Amino acid sequence: MSGTTNLGIPFIQAAQNQKEVTANTALEALDASANAAISIAMGDANITLTDAQALRAGLVTLTGSNTAVRKVTLPSKARRLAIQNSIGGALDITVGYATGATVTVGNGAIVLIQGNGTNCYGVGGAAALGDLADVVGPFLNGDLLQFDGAAWRPLGTGILSRVMLPFKGALVRRATTLSIATTPTAVPFTDATYDTDGFWSGAAPTRLTVPAGVTKVRLWARLRWTGGSANHGARIYKNGAAFVGQGDFKAASGYTDADYSFGSAVVAVTAGDYFELQPYASATRTGGANDLQFAIEAVETADAANPTLLALTDTPSSYAGAAGKLLQVNGAGTGVEFGLRHNLSATTAPTATDDSAAGYGVGSHWLDTAGAKIWFCTDATPGAAVWKGVTIA
Numbered sequence: 001m002s003g004t005t006n007l008g009i010p011f012i013q014a015a016q017n018q019k020e021v022t023a024n025t026a027l028e029a030l031d032a033s034a035n036a037a038i039s040i041a042m043g044d045a046n047i048t049l050t051d052a053q054a055l056r057a058g059l060v061t062l063t064g065s066n067t068a069v070r071k072v073t074l075p076s077k078a079r080r081l082a083i084q085n086s087i088g089g090a091l092d093i094t095v096g097y098a099t100g101a102t103v104t105v106g107n108g109a110i111v112l113i114q115g116n117g118t119n120c121y122g123v124g125g126a127a128a129l130g131d132l133a134d135v136v137g138p139f140l141n142g143d144l145l146q147f148d149g150a151a152w153r154p155l156g157t158g159i160l161s162r163v164m165l166p167f168k169g170a171l172v173r174r175a176t177t178l179s180i181a182t183t184p185t186a187v188p189f190t191d192a193t194y195d196t197d198g199f200w201s202g203a204a205p206t207r208l209t210v211p212a213g214v215t216k217v218r219l220w221a222r223l224r225w226t227g228g229s230a231n232h233g234a235r236i237y238k239n240g241a242a243f244v245g246q247g248d249f250k251a252a253s254g255y256t257d258a259d260y261s262f263g264s265a266v267v268a269v270t271a272g273d274y275f276e277l278q279p280y281a282s283a284t285r286t287g288g289a290n291d292l293q294f295a296i297e298a299v300e301t302a303d304a305a306n307p308t309l310l311a312l313t314d315t316p317s318s319y320a321g322a323a324g325k326l327l328q329v330n331g332a333g334t335g336v337e338f339g340l341r342h343n344l345s346a347t348t349a350p351t352a353t354d355d356s357a358a359g360y361g362v363g364s365h366w367l368d369t370a371g372a373k374i375w376f377c378t379d380a381t382p383g384a385a386v387w388k389g390v391t392i393a
Contacts, residue, residue, distance in 0.1 A: 006077040032056040048073040076117045084110040096120045168298035170199035179286045186276040207274040208296045216300035221277050222261040224291035230283035340364045355385035
C-alpha cells in the first residue's frame with residue numbers, strides 16, 4: 001500500500017531517501033484536509049467532487065444559482081467534511097455518495113457531514129429552526145412553540161399570540177356643524193380626542209395617515225344627521241379610492257334624523273397610506289357638533305409581525321456594545337438591562353487591557369478553558385485591569 005486508505009496520504013517507504021519530503025507532504029495534506037476552504041460553483045447541475053476537492057479541504061462552499069435541489073456526490077472514502085450551501089435561489093443541496101443515505105444542507109447552512117464510504121450522516125448544523133428534527137412546522141410570524149412530549153410545535157398565530165406592543169391609533173371628530181349635499185366630500189375634522197403616533201394633522205384635516213412601522217389597521221366611523229329626509233350614505237376611502245375591505249353605509253330617504261356607525265375589515269397598509277370619510281346625500285343634510293367621528297386602530301406593527309427583544313418596552317433598546325453581556329433585572333425591578341461583560345469561552349488568561357473600555361467591570365467572569373482556570377475582575381481601570389484566578393481542574 002502506497003498511501004492511507006481514505007485521505008491517500010503517501011507512506012514513508014523503507015530505505016527511502018529524503019524521507020522529510022514525504023513527511024512534509026503528508027503533514028501538508030493533513031493540514032489541508034482539516035483546515036483548507038475551497039469554493040465550487042455548481043452551475044445549476046449535480047456535481048461529483050474530485051479526490052483533490054473532497055480530501056484536501058475541511059470546508060467546501062458551494063456557490064452559483066440553482067433552479068432545483070441538486071446533489072453533491074463525494075468520492076467513496078470515509079470522510080468528515082463541512083459543506084456550506086451558499087447557492088442563490090433559497091434551495092437545498094443534498095450530499096452523499098453515489099448510493100446510500102444523503103444529508104440535506106439547507107440554504108445558508110453549514111453542515112458537518114460524516115461519511116463511511118456508503119452512507120452520509122449530518123453531524124451538526126441547521127439553516128433555520130424548522131430544520132431541526134424535533135421542531136415541527138409550518139410556522140407563521142409571531143408563533144409561540146410548545147413542547148408536546150415529542151416535538152416542538154406552533155402554539156398558535158394571530159395578534160393574541162404575538163408580542164403585544166402599546167396601543168397605536170387615533171380618534172378624530174368635527175366639533176362644529178357640517179352640511180353635505182349630493183357630491184361625496186371628505187370630512188375635515190377639527191381635532192383629535194387621542195392620537196398616539198401622529199395619524200392626524202390639522203394641515204391635512206380630512207386624513208388619517210399611516211405612520212412608519214404600522215402594517216395593518218382597522219377603521220371605524222360614526223355619523224349623525226339632523227333635519228331633512230333625503231337618502232344618504234358614507235364611505236371610507238383609502239388613498240382617495242375604494243379598496244378591498246372598505247366600509248360603507250347607505251340609507252333610504254324618509255328619516256328626519258339618522259345615527260349610524262360602521263367599520264372596515266383589517267387592511268394591510270404601508271407608511272403614507274391615508275384614509276378619509278366621505279358622506280353624501282341626495283339633498284342637504286346637516287351634522288351637528290361632535291356628530292361626525294372617525295377612528296383608526298393599528299392591529300399589527302412591523303415589530304409585532306416580526307418580534308424582537310428590542311421591541312419590548314422593558315428591555316434594552318440596542319445591542320451596541322453588548323457583546324458577551326448577560327441580561328439582568330435592573331436595580332428598580334422594572335425591566336431588564338445588560339449587565340457586566342463576561343467571557344466564558346476563552347482559551348487564554350485575561351490581560352490588563354481586558355478592562356472597562358472593553359466592557360468588563362468588577363465582578364466580570366473569565367473562563368480560560370485551555371488553562372482550566374476561572375478569573376474574576378477586581379479592578380477594571382483602563383489599561384490596568386486586575387484579574388484574580390482560581391484553578392478549577
